[in-house]
Amino acid sequence: MRPRKAFALLLVAALPAAAAPPASAGVKFGDAVPAIIKASDLDRIRQALSLKRFSVLAAVRLGAAEGREALLVEPLPGSVLSRVKEGCDHGGFCPDPTGFVASRLRVVRILGDGVEVLLTVGGEARGAHGRLFDPRDLGMQGRFLGWTGHAEAAAGHVAMVLTPLSERDAGAVGTGAEPPFIVQWNAIPGRFQLYDCEIDEDEETICGFREELAD
Secondary structure, three states: OOOOHHHHOOHHHHOOOOOOOOOOOOOEEHHHHHHOOOHHHHHHHHHHHOOOOOEEEEEEEEEOOOEEEEEEEEOOOHHHHHHHHHHHHOOOOOOOOOOEEEOEEEEEEEEOOEEEEEEEEOOOEEEOOEEEEOHHHHOOOOEEEEEEEEEEEEOOEEEEEEEEEEEOHHHOEEEOOOOOEEEEEEOOOOEEEEEEEEEOOOOOEEEEEEOOEOO
């Protein structure tokens, strides 16, 4: 397990006020998303990204010059989803019923007729400036299958809390890493990054945004 385990579960509460305004700061979730993302936007996203199946979990208006931002999730393959359901039915891992399971997530910006991908989280998380993290490099156990988690709001943008789903011993599906990975907007460089905590050599807890990694 990663050495930050004892601390990261409190990361959202620990963020400084300037980096984490109230969750009601313009971000809409679930059933409220149509107030921001229209049917025509869904068609535009589908065509621009060549997506057949996806859902919009959260969205926010950034402003006239910045457009609108949306968090998209793509479903798990049917075979993996069946294994998750079967395991849950037999007393194994069950996803949070208020969250999601997904094969991939993206944050997109819609401005005019354009759709810009700001962040993609599949087998690894990548932004416009490179790789944010690979769960395998941060202690994930087992074979990566997808993600479970929930959408949040931070710094007036969409945000997410993510836990990898993995195939463990005897083929069981469960969480591949603890604590969750938290991805939020960092206003200083103006992009999404991993927000993380680590314990330094003096046993002090150091929390902050992590720079992108070299490929």
